[in-house]
Amino acid sequence: MTTLETERVCWAPRGRLVVDDVSLQVEDGATVGLLGPNGSGKSSLIRILAGLRPPSSGDVLLDGSPLAGMSRRRLARRLAVVEQEPATSQDLRVRDVVALGRVPHRPAWAPDSAQDRAVVEEAAAHAGIADRLDQRFSTLSGGERQRTQIARALAQEPEILLLDEPTNHLDVRHQLALLALVRRMPMTCLVALHDLNLAAAYCDQVFVLSHGRVVAGGAPAEVLTESLIAEVYGVRARVHHDDGVVIRFLGPVS
Amino acid sequence: MPVRLPRPALMLAGAPLLVLVSVAGAITVGPSDLSIADVYGVVADRAGLGSTDLTLLQQSIVWDLRLPRTLLAGICGAGLAICGVILQSLLRNPLADPFVLGISSGASTGAVSIVVLGIGSGAIGLSTGAFAGALASFGLVLLLASLAGGTTDRLVLAGIAATQLFSALTSFIVFTAADAEQTRGVLFWLLGSLSSASWTDVLVCAVVVLGGLVCCIAGAGWLDAFAFGNDAAASLGVDVVRIRAVLLVLTALMTAVIVATSGAIGFVGLVLPHLARALVGVGHRLLLPATALLGAIFLIWVDTAARTMIDPEELPVGVATALVGVPAFALVLMRARR
Numbered sequence: 001m002t003t004l005e006t007e008r009v010c011w012a013p014r015g016r017l018v019v020d021d022v023s024l025q026v027e028d029g030a031t032v033g034l035l036g037p038n039g040s041g042k043s044s045l046i047r048i049l050a051g052l053r054p055p056s057s058g059d060v061l062l063d064g065s066p067l068a069g070m071s072r073r074r075l076a077r078r079l080a081v082v083e084q085e086p087a088t089s090q091d092l093r094v095r096d097v098v099a100l101g102r103v104p105h106r107p108a109w110a111p112d113s114a115q116d117r118a119v120v121e122e123a124a125a126h127a128g129i130a131d132r133l134d135q136r137f138s139t140l141s142g143g144e145r146q147r148t149q150i151a152r153a154l155a156q157e158p159e160i161l162l163l164d165e166p167t168n169h170l171d172v173r174h175q176l177a178l179l180a181l182v183r184r185m186p187m188t189c190l191v192a193l194h195d196l197n198l199a200a201a202y203c204d205q206v207f208v209l210s211h212g213r214v215v216a217g218g219a220p221a222e223v224l225t226e227s228l229i230a231e232v233y234g235v236r237a238r239v240h241h242d243d244g245v246v247i248r249f250l251g252p253v254s
Numbered sequence: 255m256p257v258r259l260p261r262p263a264l265m266l267a268g269a270p271l272l273v274l275v276s277v278a279g280a281i282t283v284g285p286s287d288l289s290i291a292d293v294y295g296v297v298a299d300r301a302g303l304g305s306t307d308l309t310l311l312q313q314s315i316v317w318d319l320r321l322p323r324t325l326l327a328g329i330c331g332a333g334l335a336i337c338g339v340i341l342q343s344l345l346r347n348p349l350a351d352p353f354v355l356g357i358s359s360g361a362s363t364g365a366v367s368i369v370v371l372g373i374g375s376g377a378i379g380l381s382t383g384a385f386a387g388a389l390a391s392f393g394l395v396l397l398l399a400s401l402a403g404g405t406t407d408r409l410v411l412a413g414i415a416a417t418q419l420f421s422a423l424t425s426f427i428v429f430t431a432a433d434a435e436q437t438r439g440v441l442f443w444l445l446g447s448l449s450s451a452s453w454t455d456v457l458v459c460a461v462v463v464l465g466g467l468v469c470c471i472a473g474a475g476w477l478d479a480f481a482f483g484n485d486a487a488a489s490l491g492v493d494v495v496r497i498r499a500v501l502l503v504l505t506a507l508m509t510a511v512i513v514a515t516s517g518a519i520g521f522v523g524l525v526l527p528h529l530a531r532a533l534v535g536v537g538h539r540l541l542l543p544a545t546a547l548l549g550a551i552f553l554i555w556v557d558t559a560a561r562t563m564i565d566p567e568e569l570p571v572g573v574a575t576a577l578v579g580v581p582a583f584a585l586v587l588m589r590a591r592r
Contacts, residue, residue, distance in 0.1 A: 047485070050489055051488075051489075052485050052488055052489060071491075072488060072491045072492065072493050073491035074491075075491065076489060076490050076491030077491070080489065081489045083482075083485065083486065083489075086482040086483070086486060087482070087483075088346070088481045088482050088483075089342075089346045089347060089348050090343075090346075090348075090481050090531075090536050091531065091536065092481060092536055093535075093536075096478075096481075096535070096536055096537065097481075100478060100479060100481065100482075100486075100490060101490075103475050103476075103478060103479045103490045103491060103492070104490055104491035106475065107475070108472060108473045108474060108475035108476045109471060109472045109473070109474060109475070109539070110475070111539060156490075
């Protein structure tokens, strides 16, 4: 059992309140969606949950103990992040990228062990890029890059995986394939998403952010209502519940 | 893309031999007829393991002039190349190197201040001044670049600004405060030269560069982790603030000691890491020693060319590295275009 929760977390870089009093709890083993319009604080919240930005106030708790007191290395073995469109200036092979996930598992001077290599192969197979391992990262398509980063995160063997809009810039087929992959993973996954229909189809639990605050949380069918979509996104919508939740957008709120 | 040669580790094992051959071979080149056997004889004689039938003058040419100079060239080449790898990896910029970023210029200014103001002398005093100058200019470059947005081109532009500023300061100090003899020395600091190599220089540089190399290899996994930036490194368990600070200061220190003994030599740190990556890949555990060895071999031969090419005059080695380095720089620039 691993629990990730925030207790009244605020983040205000240079006095601008970006994350405002967020308290949430992520269910163990669930696929959890983080929703909200552009600039609502999703990416910031993910960085705070990953321990990459210390909150201005409040705490992030992993199994009840605050992240602030945990060593970076120990945290990296329990929690992995896939950032939005990570870029590198180096000419890495896919294998090099996936192998970065083993960095927190061995001393900085040590070579990779047979076990490290086995974990890398397995993670790549899981993410569906086993046949790409010797290719150059720079030659991959957007979907393959995301899968490579997910494989790297899996190689960290984390208990919790945070993904920041992993479906950005992917065509619809790749979006579905990627979220199906995330859903299949055994660990707890927190995914920032734009597409409400995808969130409804693939998440067990969603939180909706607006102006840095959590305005709703729970099962998608209960949270994603016509009135919430109108209020948070300023969009009129019809929500159908016949075969899972399907949302049809009608236009901006007049 | 470059062809990946088989067994990079095996190549790495053969490279020290190549360095040894380079040292011995480079010493024989020049206006005194010497063979590798002669060089070995002198070294064996000094080590008490044999004797030599060379004249005292020839012995002195080998032991007092060419051997320290060649060793210093190798050590400086290795050190500058390592600095290039660290800067390129940490700053995620394929064009980063101590010369381009103005660290060498800052170190020159620091060392010249020590000479002209007469505060101290010798390898240690000069190195201390150079270290202060290197830190000052590095700090300025990182500050300017971050104020300007921190992108790849901003960093290089900030480096150009710092290079100009500190070169001007060096010239200014020399022309206002120094005598005629010291004024001639300004070329040494601005262009780089290994002609004054002494055994003390060799020792000081060897300690700092070898120490730096060992520290960096010990942190190879952390350097790998910076490939996707600071946040990505942090999420892989790297204490980014501390590791960055330690490695950047280490780079400044190595640059400072090298500049204090041989002036500002450009392009070694810029070009050699790219060659090494093409040979052994991007993992720092192999990349760092490979770059060091390549840098050593490169500077040994470039310096040999520099001191013999326009006999009896001597070309400053920085001029020679620039002549080789600028075309290579252009290649890197074109490859960096995305």
